[in-house]
Amino acid sequence: MNDQRQVLVRAEARHIAVPDADGATETLAYPGVTLTRVVAGVPDGELWLPMGDQPSEVDDEALVIALREAFLWRCGVP
Numbered sequence: 001m002n003d004q005r006q007v008l009v010r011a012e013a014r015h016i017a018v019p020d021a022d023g024a025t026e027t028l029a030y031p032g033v034t035l036t037r038v039v040a041g042v043p044d045g046e047l048w049l050p051m052g053d054q055p056s057e058v059d060d061e062a063l064v065i066a067l068r069e070a071f072l073w074r075c076g077v078p
Helices: 057-074
Strands: 005-019 025-039 042-050
Antiparallel strands (some): 005 025, 025 042
């Protein structure tokens, strides 16, 4: 089954629309990393982690932990 498991890593931004004081809508973009788990070509789960302009040690650790868990999953280690 491990040959059917893949982990996709993408840098992408998430966009949200926020109303401003005048009633217009402003769109904000947040850069981040998306980890997608794929089994036999079908997405099985997704995790998006933000990447700020000034990442903290906590941000870095969250990314390292998420990557480690995803790669262990890919290898079939629960």
